[in-house]
Amino acid sequence: MKKWLFIILRLTLGAIILGSSIYKIVTPADFAHSVFNYQILPGWIINPVAIILPWVQFLCGGALIINRGTKGGAILILLMIITFQIAVASALIRGLNVACGCFEAGGSPATWIIFGRDSLILALAALVVWFQNRR
């Protein structure tokens, strides 16, 4: 039973993370604008982040789906989501009406609803990491 639960959680998380990487890989310029709008990173590092981060997401999501390198993928996903949460919260606290940049270019603005949704994904990632390290 637990084994099945773990497989479902792992596949769900993998699909979400891989899915969210696609637009960022297709249009890195749009993703770079999203990163810029959060006004957290200095200018020189925005493009390297916009170039590399989507691939980290893609490979981590893929790792969870094919169940190879799953421990490394899951822990990276956990760290990424925590980072995104901090970014969204800090934008909201500063009153920035930034586009989330989560699953699509532009798209819905970062709101506390988005923060709540990402908290669920964070919980999912934490569960996957926990299951993983218990086995």
Next chain:
Amino acid sequence: MIKQALVIIALSIGLGALRQLAPRGIHWMGSWPDASMPAEQAYKLMAKPGDPGFISLQETISAHSQKKALILDARESELFKEGHIPGARNLPYYEYEAKAANVLGDVPADTPIIIYCEGVTCESSFFLGRDMQKTGYTSVRIFYGGFPEWQKAGLPLEKSEKIN
């Protein structure tokens, strides 16, 4: 676990580098505005072909004092309430579809419009300006120095309890 994570990161750097060779790749070194940059220089970094034109602080002051343009504040309502250019209307860019009819209902499409937001590190005025152009507004410009430049110049501000 750490080894796997490092492999994923290394692969990502490689794939990212390869991706840059394909169409729509971006340079590793980007040029992004920072708060210390003159507004017009920052505007040029952010503007795409066909975007609304740039308007300076001086021109904005003159259009404002002669009431020659409608001024739109693209920032969040909370920031608008705390202080804005007197007479400006608030239209957060992501609420354009929901609020445009209400905020712009009485505004003919050829009205000169000046949009601003939170200065050179804020892109909301571009997003709003593009949406307005698509809707048919023909004379939209961006005051990219925005609220910080206006405030720094010691110009009058207005506060609102209610929006519009």
